[in-house]
Amino acid sequence: MKCTFCGAPLTLKDEKCPYCGSQNPDILKHRSDIKHYQSEFKKTQNDVYTTTHRFTSFSVRTSIIAILVILNVAAFILVGSAWPIYKSVTKSALHKNEAIHKETMDNLIENKKYIDLNAYYNSNNLYLGDEFDSYTAITRASESYNSIFDSINSLINPELHSSWSPRYLVSSLSSYYETISGEYFLYEGKYQAEHLAALDDIDQKIQLLLSSFCNMTKEDLSTLPNLSANGVRDILERRLDIHEEETS
Structure with missing residues (x-):
């Protein structure tokens, strides 16, 4: 590289010619190029950082979504399989303790502890075991x-049960008569002959409650099993001298 004015030799370090003092144009262009390249490099670097950040954020979001999807699927599978597993384990335990459960229920029936029978049957999930199908009718009764006992108790103690409604008793009575009169139990083996005396005893207790606390006559009681829910409601409202516009 030579000075364009006096021809003296120059280097990239020489801003001016050491002989004539003229400005070295090559060093100026070199520095301008360096600044340009540095500017381009900085811009490219920023673009890379921005793109990388966006890609990383997108990747993180995508990964999170994927993980959530996997967890939801796993939870769905787990919940879906939990009940069959629980049912299978429970049925196995019920089968193993079949004799104990039947003996306990038979003792409760013999001693006419029907409310305790219902509690025992449900709390031990005996409805899951096919071995206890013959107890279905007596436990439902x-x-x-x-339920009828609780409803009448609410009726005679309104200060303790301010939200009581005749519809509760109507529902309980309708459910009861459907249970003891339906052919479903006769043909599906849902009761056994030795339970007939207990079913009759429950029926007598219910009639006693209705006649004592709901003023129902013998004629009322004899017709109840053949009435619809509306028919039961009509008798109940008439005997209690109450009326609800809608009972469901």
Whole structure:
């Protein structure tokens, strides 16, 4: 590289010619190029950082979404399989303790502890075991008896049960008569002959409650099993001298 004015030799370090003092144009262009390249490099670097950040953020979001999807699928599978597993384990335990459960229920029936029978049957999930199908009718009748007893208790103690409604008793009575009169139990083996005396005893107890606390006559009681829910409601409202515009 030579000075364009006096021809003296120059280097890239020489801003001016050491001989004539003229400005070295090559160093100026070199520095301009360096600045340009540095500017381009900085811009490219920023673009790379921005793109990388966006890609990383997108990747993180995508990964999170993928993980959530996997967790939801896993939870769905787990919940879906939990009940069959629980049912299978419970049925196995019920089968193993079949004799104990039947003996306990037979003792409760013999001692006419029908409310306790209903509680025992449900709390031990005996409805899951096919071995206890023959107890279905007596336990459902016991459940209805319990419900009817609670409804009448609410009726005679309004200060303790301010939200009581005749519809509760109507529902319980309808459920009870469907249980004991339906052919479903006759043909599906849902009761056994030795339970007939207990079913009759429950029926007598329910009639006693209705006649004592709901003023129902013998004629009322004899017609109840053949009435619809509306028919039961009509008798109940008439005997209690109450009326609800809508009972469901």
